Amino acid sequence: MRGILRKLAGAVLTLLAVTLLVFLAFRLIPGDPVTALLGTEITPERAAQLRAEMGLDDPLLVQYGRWVIHALGGDLGTSYSYSMPVSSMLAGKLPITLTMSLMAFVLSIALAIPLGILAAKHEGRIFDRVLLALCQVIMAIPPFFSGILLTYIFGIVLRWFTPGGFISYERDMVGFLRYLILPAVAIALPKAAMAAKLLRDSVIEEAGKDYVRTAYSRGNATMEVMYRHVLRNAILPVVTFLGMALADMVAGSIVVEQVFGIPGISRILLTSISNRDYPVVEAIILGIAGLVVVANLLVDLLYRLLDPRLREA
Amino acid sequence: MSQFLRRMRKDPYLLTGTILTGFICLLVLWGLICSPYDPTEMDATARLAGASSAHLLGTDHLGRDVLSRILYATRVTLWIALGTVGVGAGCGTILGALTGYYGGLLDETLMRIIDVLFAFPSILLALVFVSLFGTGTSQVVLALGIAFIPSFARVVRGEFLRCLVQPYVEVARLQGVKHMRIIFVHILPNILPMLFSSILIGFNNAVLAEAGLSFLGIGSQPPYSSLGRMLSESQAYLFNRPGMVLAVGFVIVVMNLGFAFLGEGIKRWAK
Numbered sequence: 303m304r305g306i307l308r309k310l311a312g313a314v315l316t317l318l319a320v321t322l323l324v325f326l327a328f329r330l331i332p333g334d335p336v337t338a339l340l341g342t343e344i345t346p347e348r349a350a351q352l353r354a355e356m357g358l359d360d361p362l363l364v365q366y367g368r369w370v371i372h373a374l375g376g377d378l379g380t381s382y383s384y385s386m387p388v389s390s391m392l393a394g395k396l397p398i399t400l401t402m403s404l405m406a407f408v409l410s411i412a413l414a415i416p417l418g419i420l421a422a423k424h425e426g427r428i429f430d431r432v433l434l435a436l437c438q439v440i441m442a443i444p445p446f447f448s449g450i451l452l453t454y455i456f457g458i459v460l461r462w463f464t465p466g467g468f469i470s471y472e473r474d475m476v477g478f479l480r481y482l483i484l485p486a487v488a489i490a491l492p493k494a495a496m497a498a499k500l501l502r503d504s505v506i507e508e509a510g511k512d513y514v515r516t517a518y519s520r521g522n523a524t525m526e527v528m529y530r531h532v533l534r535n536a537i538l539p540v541v542t543f544l545g546m547a548l549a550d551m552v553a554g555s556i557v558v559e560q561v562f563g564i565p566g567i568s569r570i571l572l573t574s575i576s577n578r579d580y581p582v583v584e585a586i587i588l589g590i591a592g593l594v595v596v597a598n599l600l601v602d603l604l605y606r607l608l609d610p611r612l613r614e615a
Numbered sequence: 616m617s618q619f620l621r622r623m624r625k626d627p628y629l630l631t632g633t634i635l636t637g638f639i640c641l642l643v644l645w646g647l648i649c650s651p652y653d654p655t656e657m658d659a660t661a662r663l664a665g666a667s668s669a670h671l672l673g674t675d676h677l678g679r680d681v682l683s684r685i686l687y688a689t690r691v692t693l694w695i696a697l698g699t700v701g702v703g704a705g706c707g708t709i710l711g712a713l714t715g716y717y718g719g720l721l722d723e724t725l726m727r728i729i730d731v732l733f734a735f736p737s738i739l740l741a742l743v744f745v746s747l748f749g750t751g752t753s754q755v756v757l758a759l760g761i762a763f764i765p766s767f768a769r770v771v772r773g774e775f776l777r778c779l780v781q782p783y784v785e786v787a788r789l790q791g792v793k794h795m796r797i798i799f800v801h802i803l804p805n806i807l808p809m810l811f812s813s814i815l816i817g818f819n820n821a822v823l824a825e826a827g828l829s830f831l832g833i834g835s836q837p838p839y840s841s842l843g844r845m846l847s848e849s850q851a852y853l854f855n856r857p858g859m860v861l862a863v864g865f866v867i868v869v870m871n872l873g874f875a876f877l878g879e880g881i882k883r884w885a886k
Contacts (some may be wrong), residue, residue: 316731327747442871444823446830447864450850454857545733553736557827572831575746595735
């Protein structure tokens, strides 16, 4: 319990450090949002007035403190370029990106774990070799290229879906989910390949250890040893990898959204970056940093669940 | 060299890696020595033309020869990846070596920060840096390079911790060799194989990340397009001219696969 609390405190500190870094970085670079906002209508008086209104005259740490307090209350600030609350700007887009990333995440687990175990069981034989080679090739295909390939095969040759014909989840939930399948596959493939390879290597290494031979010699069935002893130990590095992959998949979905013409957070992030719309960029970074931290905590908890030795620590 | 050839016959990874990387090197040489056309030269009479003897891979929407553009873009991509890995591996090695060797409070704090950055998706990190530095090729190199420092620093630090307890380091210390000399002359050469293999992996990640950024329109700026930029440009003509996308994607995949296999082969060799 104390270990978990300490982890939690560390997570909060990490989150504060990341947001502070991003916050300071955006404030310290040349380029003034007020100038960008007023454009040609700028006069020194108007600029000064607006700067005061936006609180840009206060010391940086005061600005940061104010931002944190507001963020805790769910207020992520107001977009400079669209002058609407950032939270409502993201509210409609976030479910799309998150659904897609979650689908990709589930898909990669569903693919990687059975394939990894199967390959380990057939170590050195045809199935194992073919799968390993396939994993290597898949890992070399960037998600946006596999996205384009999938669009070409399923959208243009087979005509199973209309490329660019995104369906909003408010209009048709089933159509929405169906449209997201291919992008999710594109995001999931390289991660699944990596995880399957990792699990295969890990199972093989674990299965060669002394305690496994002991378990066999005591007359345990192959399946039981595999699932109760070997897998439980072998899956730990895969859990770590998948925990890190979760945030990667959300970030990767930014590119894949562009390929499939999905109106998720990617377009907002890109336009906000080029418009120097800091509150929006900061909110998205905060969101992903939060996800990284939560994923790390979940990995820790899973570790404790899987490995009783860690519960004491 | 002969050692390398002998090893290649035994290890299929090293062999395929060398062949695929060799193919990419040939593309670069071809583009340097006898590119069929100027990659920026536009031919208004032949827009989106199919493959022919004049244009082996056809032309794009502006009438530029696709093959020449790919040859050029391969070079741009490699340069960006080289610069990125240079910045990342250079700074990362120094940081990892110093923190690993000296340890202490500085090591603790730096590694904490690096752990956080390491867990943060590198493409997003690069996006943040690009928004700080502005778009353009050199800015992207810097942004990606900084985003790659944590992974190199971690590898080098780990290797340093492993080497620190070895007898030769202790002997050097007892002989009164200066710290800097121990770090860079005694320990560093010993971790070079490991470092080289992570450099190849980093090279791959750099190619992928740059392609991703260019795909989003942030990386290299036209007409000096990289492969990622070409891919996003040619996606619009997927329906009429799928060959263009496939050719560009093929080069990216071959490049990645080559470096990955080469890295894996060298790692196995070092063991």
